């Protein structure tokens with residue numbers, strides 16, 4: 001990864017990060033005041049990263065959203081403040097991500113946790129799978145049960161983290177054990193309605209990006225519409241798999257409804273890295289101005305197994321990455337025409353969202369029509385798309 005790319009992509013992040021505020025018993029009033037007056041008091045949902053000390057929360061945030069290499073996280077200092085990370089300036093993922101310090105007594109009576117949970121979309125609880133996790137499970141139960149009582153709409157996500165150190169058998173066994181114990185604790189507290197989702201994650205491979213993708217997708221109201229658009233697009237273009245990527249984070253916002261295999265996802269992530277790196281080295285102006293990713297961004301990579309990877313810009317933050325066979329790529333004209341319709345439809349979906357948000361009109365969503373040619377079907381999908389605000 002070139003330095004230019006990191007600067008380019010991280011430029012606007014750096015300006016907004018860290019918008020942290022002190023935390024600790026002496027800082028609580030100041031923190032609450034900051035939270036109420038801060039932009040997070042707007043409608044953007046929060047994703048909270050919680051868990052015991054050294055479980056890997058800051059590393060996850062830095063690797064996924066700040067392009068930090070996994071090895072560099074070894075030198076991260078323990079977090080002793082809440083880091084509120086607003087990544088919306090440079091990413092489609094328009095959320096605030098709050099990284100909580102592991103050691104704080106979150107349930108200190110002077111601390112208004114209700115206010116925090118009320119505006120929360122997802123709570124990610126990180127458990128270090130290489131450590132004894134009994135204490136973490138107790139903390140998980142306490143955290144999710146309190147949060148659920150305040151806001152039952154929160155998505156509760158458990159990252160069984162650092163699994164790179166475990167054998168495959170050990171991974172499965174750890175996941176089964178944590179799943180069982182966490183749900184037993186909930187059943188004992190009559191909280192069966194509280195649903196926990198579990199993911200095996202590590203910052204040393206793509207599992208953390210894949211898990212974060214799933215967390216973020218649950219918070220995107222337009223997801224069914226995006227999936228429909230992708231299904232129609234690939235079935236009319238002879239494409240095997242398509243991902244709609246947030247370029248900065250490499251989180252996939254949506255994919256068609258065929259199953260995702262990790263290798264395809266990794267291949268597409270690697271393609272994004274290659275494209276942006278090459279673009280930074282050879283695509284910027286002599287004075288270093290310009291963008292590594294813009295309207296012109298497009299790449300075709302032919303692999304030696306008759307597979308073609310095809311990347312095209314969709315919006316300022318999104319790229320479509322497709323996997324297809326060489327013989328299907330012979331009909332590139334058709335693919336490009338369908339892509340043009342797809343792109344237009346995506347823009348319309350989000351235009352409807354933002355105008356709906358401005359006027360406050362609530363429009364019922366409906367699934368796209370299944371008849372008609374590619375263009376009209378895509379258009380109808382877009383116009384019928386879930387016109388709610390993205391975030």
Ligand SMILES: Nc1nc2c(ncn2[C@@H]2O[C@H](COP(=O)(O)OP(=O)(O)OP(=O)(O)O)[C@@H](O)[C@H]2O)c(=O)[nH]1
Nearest residue numbers: 054055056057058059073074078079102162202203
């Ligand atoms: N093996 C392995 N180590 C990891 C992984 N993720 C994080 N770590 C390491 O775990 C240690 C702690 O990571 P942090 O991100 O600082 O943990 P934290 O939860 O933010 O800790 P506090 O700030 O004290 O709450 C660091 O040395 C990381 O390099 C992972 O996926 N695998």
